[in-house]
Amino acid sequence: TRIHAGKIWLNGELVPQEEARVSVLAHALHYGTSVFEGIRAYETDEGPAIFRLEEHVERLFHSAKILRLEIPYTPEQIANAIVETVRTNGWKSCYIRPLAWFGATSLGVNPLPNNPADVMIATWEWGAYLGEEAVRKGAKLVASSWRRFPGDVMPGKAKAGGNYVNSALAKMDALAAGADEALLLDKEGYVAEGSGENLFFVKNGVIHAIEHSVNLPGITRDSVIEIAEDLGYAVKEAYRVTREILFTADEVFMTGTAAEVTPVSMIDHRPIGTGSAGELTMQLRKVYLEAVTGKRPEYRKWLTFVK
Numbered sequence: 001t002r003i004h005a006g007k008i009w010l011n012g013e014l015v016p017q018e019e020a021r022v023s024v025l026a027h028a029l030h031y032g033t034s035v036f037e038g039i040r041a042y043e044t045d046e047g048p049a050i051f052r053l054e055e056h057v058e059r060l061f062h063s064a065k066i067l068r069l070e071i072p073y074t075p076e077q078i079a080n081a082i083v084e085t086v087r088t089n090g091w092k093s094c095y096i097r098p099l100a101w102f103g104a105t106s107l108g109v110n111p112l113p114n115n116p117a118d119v120m121i122a123t124w125e126w127g128a129y130l131g132e133e134a135v136r137k138g139a140k141l142v143a144s145s146w147r148r149f150p151g152d153v154m155p156g157k158a159k160a161g162g163n164y165v166n167s168a169l170a171k172m173d174a175l176a177a178g179a180d181e182a183l184l185l186d187k188e189g190y191v192a193e194g195s196g197e198n199l200f201f202v203k204n205g206v207i208h209a210i211e212h213s214v215n216l217p218g219i220t221r222d223s224v225i226e227i228a229e230d231l232g233y234a235v236k237e238a239y240r241v242t243r244e245i246l247f248t249a250d251e252v253f254m255t256g257t258a259a260e261v262t263p264v265s266m267i268d269h270r271p272i273g274t275g276s277a278g279e280l281t282m283q284l285r286k287v288y289l290e291a292v293t294g295k296r297p298e299y300r301k302w303l304t305f306v307k
């Protein structure tokens, strides 16, 4: 594998990456019945700090509850294991991927005999999610022919492995179309989110956050809303937005742990605003990166230092 994850926490033990193996009979491998998180640790002047660890661990447990998956550890034990995995690998900054899954007790669609869950935590260095170019010039999006699934079809509020077949299909087709990312609409054609990010748009100085609806309730989305309000901007939840609202917005940007704050400069071959990274977007990106690297005292509440 090209991923250099060093030591991986697997069911309570830190083991070398090549020994962190899973059975080919694991229920989750066959049916997508896993839950996971995407978290980042950033370098600060007091060592690495994990961003909003508590909220991510809480969401992991909510995702597991939705799938009736039993994680055989407490949230505190998982949080401590995440800190320990970052510390043991000596990362200055890294991406953190906890994963819990129905293991290999039995196959067949019913996952319940496969409780309690197997759990792993992997860490690796991961730069700009959509590439430095997309950050500098703004990402190019195309509306996907794959729709975001309705809430009564798949649980979009659970960060569940199986949900990402939808994201993978949308992402592959967006890249094949020469774009950087997919814009997923919901079944009624309203803007939902990216394959791995939430979406915002700016109009006349007002910031609009696409409502949760069928989307993953993003922690970065929540953080950027708080930062924007602290900067004095008006922020509104945007409901049932059709894509042409984005075409005529002054700015569009995406948020996510991996994507951080990424400007969007083109959607369906239409330049957004000036056709480059939006000014307000890049201000929010700057403050967000200051917050995650401990340079903003008011947001140190979000940091867990890995001493």
Ligand SMILES: Cc1[nH+]cc(COP(=O)(O)O)c(CN[C@@H](CCC(=O)O)C(=O)O)c1O
Residues within 6 Å of the ligand: 037, 038, 039, 167, 193, 194, 195, 196, 197, 198, 215, 216, 217, 218, 219, 220, 221, 255, 256, 257, 258, 259
């Ligand atoms: C579908 C989706 N929507 C929104 C978000 C933003 O959520 P948050 O990270 O809490 O702000 C993510 C995170 N996507 C994660 C996984 C990306 C991947 O390629 O895997 C991430 O950003 O870590 C999603 O996967």
